[in-house]
Amino acid sequence: QVQLVESGGGLVQPGGSLTxxxxxxxxxxxxxxxxxxxxxxxxxxxxxxxxxxxGNASYADSAKGRFTLSRDxxxxxxxxxxxSLKPEDTAVYYCNAKVPLPSGxxxxxxxxxxxxxxSS
Numbered sequence: 001q002v003q004l005v006e007s008g009g010g011l012v013q014p015g016g017s018l019t020x021x022x023x024x025x026x027x028x029x030x031x032x033x034x035x036x037x038x039x040x041x042x043x044x045x046x047x048x049x050x051x052x053x054x055g056n057a058s059y060a061d062s063a064k065g066r067f068t069l070s071r072d073x074x075x076x077x078x079x080x081x082x083x084s085l086k087p088e089d090t091a092v093y094y095c096n097a098k099v100p101l102p103s104g105x106x107x108x109x110x111x112x113x114x115x116x117x118x119s120s
Contacts (some may be wrong), residue, residue: 002109004095009114012085016118020080022095022111029076032098032106036069036080038091038116046096049080049105085118092116 008020019100025032035050049069051057056068066080095111 001025002097002099004028004109004111005096006093006095006111006114009093009116011117011119013120014086014118015086017081017083017086018091018116019082020114020116022078022080022114024076024097024107025094026076028097028099029071029073029078029085032100034071034078034098035096037094037096039113040088040091041093043091048093048106052077081115085116087118090116090118 003025005023006020008018010018012018031054033050033052036048038048039045048063049057049059049067051069051071054115059067066082066084071078092113092115094113097109098106099109100109
């Protein structure tokens with residue numbers, strides 16, 4: 001079974017920092033690429049950062065230099081450290097894992113989401 005549970009969202013002032021956590025099931029953590037997406041009101045869901053099975057992280061241009069994706073294999077947890085936050089970072093943030101189906105195709109699995117609000 002694939003399970004993803006996010007936490008760490010909240011209200012922060014512009015320029016502040018937050019760290020999001022995603023606790024993953026064994027299958028989600030060990031078998032697939034994982035990532036963080038976000039969705040603002042009336043906007044499409046967009047990729048923020050992803051990490052490969054080998055531990056290499058990639059970032060969207062909007063996140064590069066401000067956000068850091070990391071993981072703790074013992075805790076099966078993926079983290080998104082967000083610094084220098086801007087009001088435009090306000091969104092619901094979702095943890096994602098791409099899970100292989102018996103056919104060989106990949107299927108997107110999502111956590112429940114955690115709200116991040118950047119406002120003074």
